[in-house]
Amino acid sequence: MRYVSGHKARTRDRIVEQASYGLREKGAEGLSVPSLMKLAGLTHGGFYCHFDSRAALVAEAIAYAIDQTAEHWKQLTKGKTVRQRFDAIVADYLSERHRDNPKRGCPLPTLAADVGRSNLRTRRTFARKLEQMIQIIAELLPDESPEEARQIATGVIATMVGSVLLSRAVDSTAVSNGILDAGRKTADAMRGRRASCTS
Amino acid sequence: MRYVSGHKARTRDRIVEQASYGLREKGAEGLSVPSLMKLAGLTHGGFYCHFDSRAALVAEAIAYAIDQTAEHWKQLTKGKTVRQRFDAIVADYLSERHRDNPKRGCPLPTLAADVGRSNLRTRRTFARKLEQMIQIIAELLPDESPEEARQIATGVIATMVGSVLLSRAVDSTAVSNGILDAGRKTADAMRGRRASCTS
DNA sequence: TGTACATCAGTGAACGCGCGTTCACTGATGTAC
DNA sequence: TGTACATCAGTGAACGCGCGTTCACTGATGTAC
Numbered sequence: 001m002r003y004v005s006g007h008k009a010r011t012r013d014r015i016v017e018q019a020s021y022g023l024r025e026k027g028a029e030g031l032s033v034p035s036l037m038k039l040a041g042l043t044h045g046g047f048y049c050h051f052d053s054r055a056a057l058v059a060e061a062i063a064y065a066i067d068q069t070a071e072h073w074k075q076l077t078k079g080k081t082v083r084q085r086f087d088a089i090v091a092d093y094l095s096e097r098h099r100d101n102p103k104r105g106c107p108l109p110t111l112a113a114d115v116g117r118s119n120l121r122t123r124r125t126f127a128r129k130l131e132q133m134i135q136i137i138a139e140l141l142p143d144e145s146p147e148e149a150r151q152i153a154t155g156v157i158a159t160m161v162g163s164v165l166l167s168r169a170v171d172s173t174a175v176s177n178g179i180l181d182a183g184r185k186t187a188d189a190m191r192g193r194r195a196s197c198t199s
Numbered sequence: 200m201r202y203v204s205g206h207k208a209r210t211r212d213r214i215v216e217q218a219s220y221g222l223r224e225k226g227a228e229g230l231s232v233p234s235l236m237k238l239a240g241l242t243h244g245g246f247y248c249h250f251d252s253r254a255a256l257v258a259e260a261i262a263y264a265i266d267q268t269a270e271h272w273k274q275l276t277k278g279k280t281v282r283q284r285f286d287a288i289v290a291d292y293l294s295e296r297h298r299d300n301p302k303r304g305c306p307l308p309t310l311a312a313d314v315g316r317s318n319l320r321t322r323r324t325f326a327r328k329l330e331q332m333i334q335i336i337a338e339l340l341p342d343e344s345p346e347e348a349r350q351i352a353t354g355v356i357a358t359m360v361g362s363v364l365l366s367r368a369v370d371s372t373a374v375s376n377g378i379l380d381a382g383r384k385t386a387d388a389m390r391g392r393r394a395s396c397t398s
Numbered sequence: 399t400g401t402a403c404a405t406c407a408g409t410g411a412a413c414g415c416g417c418g419t420t421c422a423c424t425g426a427t428g429t430a431c
Numbered sequence: 432t433g434t435a436c437a438t439c440a441g442t443g444a445a446c447g448c449g450c451g452t453t454c455a456c457t458g459a460t461g462t463a464c
Binding site: 026027029030102108109110111112113114115116117120123124126127130131151152154155156157158159160161162163165166168169170171172175178179181182183185186189190 | 225226228229301307308309310311312313314315316319322323325326329330350351353354355356357358359360361362364365367368369370371374377378380381382384385388389
């Protein structure tokens with residue numbers, strides 16, 4: 001059957017979107033092409049009309065998920081002061097809600113380990129997208145020099161990613177919440193470390 | 200063939216050890232039972248003399264890898280002052296050597312995401328072992344109250360895990376080293392945050 | 399001491415299954431005349 | 432306006448493959464007599 005113009009592109013977008021949800025939930029090896037296509041409301045054979053291989057789709061879905069997270073951060077910070085913005089992102093990232101919904105959350109805690117074992121192309125895409133996230137945080141640290149801000153932002157992201165990663169892996173809610181708390185404290189201390197020392 | 204007493208136990212240990220290396224290198228889904236048994240110098244059929252299922256072995260191999268890391272930390276800190284011990288662990292964890300050798304390194308960056316998707320038993324074991332690692336770091340913060348020390352130690356581990364995780368996922372060595380640097384700065388700031396403010 | 403048997407860690411063929419990928423086909427719609 | 436044909440996104444059977452797991456078997460050594 002022939003479709004209206006733009007139909008194919010919209011189908012492709014839907015596959016990437018559903019893949020980004022499925023992969024964040026089940027990991028890079030946990031989502032098969034047939035089950036993914038079912039999520040997108042199609043049969044598995046059509047997959048190769050849109051992508052060269054499963055690996056190509058995975059790389060694209062991870063990039064999509066990071067973009068979605070960056071977009072979410074921008075939404076979160078709308079109409080806020082610089083200081084409020086930083087707090088809003090940290091609070092959202094280290095919330096129980098984020099921990100309990102990996103499917104719609106940041107792909108770094110769920111998929112970065114798989115990216116580390118992937119081909120160069122995937123890792124290059126990942127690095128570029130990670131750079132964007134660091135930049136968003138760095139811009140919320142206007143009291144620091146650009147290099148300092150970048151470094152603090154990198155540390156804050158690493159802390160948030162590690163905290164969510166570990167908070168999802170433990171069995172007890174109390175321990176898990178404690179990990180999120182510790183991450184929050186660490187991020188706060190990083191942002192304020194100069195301010196609180198000179199005051 | 201019948202073997203000397205303790206032979207079976209030593210074979211089992213060898214399987215767990217090799218599994219811990221293979222899993223840290225390839226991820227929880229990346230190592231098949233046949234290829235694992237080949238690493239241990241055996242054929243795949245014998246696997247079920249030692250373990251109920253592949254999942255049971257994975258849980259045990261992760262616990263083994265964390266124990267090995269904790270033991271490594273103890274070796275690192277021998278004959279050092281408390282302050283030197285903290286620095287030694289952070290420097291080792293955030294070294295290029297550790298980043299480039301996931302196979303022999305801490306399993307948290309490579310396997311925690313998989314643990315988060317595992318059964319309760321695996322997550323319980325993981326939580327208990329993580330607790331031990333937190334305790335080792337907390338004991339290196341004698342200037343803090345026990346609760347503060349625990350929280351800082353948790354934050355430091357999350358930061359180190361996140362930093363190594365991200366440093367392995369990017370394609371450029373410069374960016375990767377920058378992530379390790381940022382992790383080091385964050386960990387240092389956490390340890391010294393009270394000290395440097397009151398001085 | 400010699401012989402028959404029990405033990406059991408490890409072997410390797412076989413199982414059903416789901417995977418990633420290929421490919422001949424479908425059929426609604428656009429285009430040519 | 433009507434008819435024949437081209438297009439191409441999507442279908443679903445089929446492929447070879449490696450997976451986790453099972454199981455009848457092996458054979459060196461310990462034990463019973």
